[in-house]
Amino acid sequence: MLVVAEPEQLPVPQARAGDPAAWDIMFRRYQLPLYVYVFELVHDEQASLDIVQETFINATRHLGSLREDGKFGSWLFGIAHQKCLQRWRKLGREAAALEEFAAAPIDLEDDPAELLIRAEQEASVMRLLNQLPVAQRSVLLLHFVEDFPLEDIAAVTGAALGTVKSRLHYAKKALKKLTEEEKS
Amino acid sequence: MKTLREVLLEKHQAAEPKLDAIREQVTAGLAAGTTNAPARAKERERSWQPESSKFQIGWRRLLWSLRWHLAGLSAVWLVALLLNLDPTPDSMQGVARRNVPSPRQLLAALRENQRQLHELISAPASEPAPEPPKPTPSPRSEARPFSVIAV
Numbered sequence: 001m002l003v004v005a006e007p008e009q010l011p012v013p014q015a016r017a018g019d020p021a022a023w024d025i026m027f028r029r030y031q032l033p034l035y036v037y038v039f040e041l042v043h044d045e046q047a048s049l050d051i052v053q054e055t056f057i058n059a060t061r062h063l064g065s066l067r068e069d070g071k072f073g074s075w076l077f078g079i080a081h082q083k084c085l086q087r088w089r090k091l092g093r094e095a096a097a098l099e100e101f102a103a104a105p106i107d108l109e110d111d112p113a114e115l116l117i118r119a120e121q122e123a124s125v126m127r128l129l130n131q132l133p134v135a136q137r138s139v140l141l142l143h144f145v146e147d148f149p150l151e152d153i154a155a156v157t158g159a160a161l162g163t164v165k166s167r168l169h170y171a172k173k174a175l176k177k178l179t180e181e182e183k184s
Numbered sequence: 185m186k187t188l189r190e191v192l193l194e195k196h197q198a199a200e201p202k203l204d205a206i207r208e209q210v211t212a213g214l215a216a217g218t219t220n221a222p223a224r225a226k227e228r229e230r231s232w233q234p235e236s237s238k239f240q241i242g243w244r245r246l247l248w249s250l251r252w253h254l255a256g257l258s259a260v261w262l263v264a265l266l267l268n269l270d271p272t273p274d275s276m277q278g279v280a281r282r283n284v285p286s287p288r289q290l291l292a293a294l295r296e297n298q299r300q301l302h303e304l305i306s307a308p309a310s311e312p313a314p315e316p317p318k319p320t321p322s323p324r325s326e327a328r329p330f331s332v333i334a335v
Contacts, residue, residue: 020215024207031203036192039199049202056210122191144188175188 012069027056030073033145034080040141041084041134051083074152077142081156125175132171139164140171 010029014022034055039048058079066075129137135157142153154164186194247254285293 018214020211023214024211027207027210031207032193032196032200035199035203036196039196040192045199049199049206052203053206053210056206060210060214119186122186125188125191126195140188141192145192147189 010069010072012063012066012072016063023060026072030076034076036145037077037138037141038080038084040129041138042087043130047087051080051087054083055080071152071155073146074148074156077146077148078156081138081158128175132174135159136167136171136174139167140175143168 010026011019011022012026015026031052035048035052038051039045042048042051055076059076062079066072129140132140138157139153139159142148142156148156150161150164150168153159153168154161157164159167
């Protein structure tokens, strides 16, 4: 069972003072969710590990740019997100990725209920997740893995709040549709 | 039933050891960068003591206390060495240095000079040079006037 500390319990002030133990606690808290997010976007183990490492190093160097201590998690994911974009840029896939981001439709309907996945559905859900456009996948991961508020997801991805809402809605709708099909 | 979060975290659980290694590496680098130098020096000094005899400890302490002096002297010696190095062997300095005779050659030349001087000084005493014959003027009456002899 994964033990996850609340964001407000993170020793950000001590980390600002350069305490390595404080950094260790914060990195331990986010290392796996961050890896999950990056891996599900880039689908390359070594590249994901490299991005996580670069994210940690950048975080230690630029913690001064974090305005609110309570936003450390979304700030860290924002660094990782930028690293993913850099990787796509390097691979020449930036245009395709950005096209996917822009193509996500806008729909401001209420969010559907939280998804619960049965063991036999897991493989299908993961397959569907990988089929989603990068933009929807990114928003869905940030929402489900870290339960970030929409404002934070918008900050991480650099998208407008309305766009984030619609992407999340469509991603959830697609997953719900799948689970219903599995049931029937 | 699981949430998507649980499904995803479980799926990638195998990466945890690698992530631990990355985290430890980053925090270790951070610790190395933030610990102040004097504290590290004291720790290093302390770490020597258990494995050293009293003499070694004293010697090391002496060297350690003189480290800046020794470093400065070493730097001076290095600079002096660099300044004395002649990168161009055919330079004028090299030529001049090669033209300077050795002390043995100087001594031999001096002896030769002394010998020649000695010869010059002592030569008239031992073997006087013959005086050149003085020209004796003949009497005017003996002088024969230019005459044309008729044959």
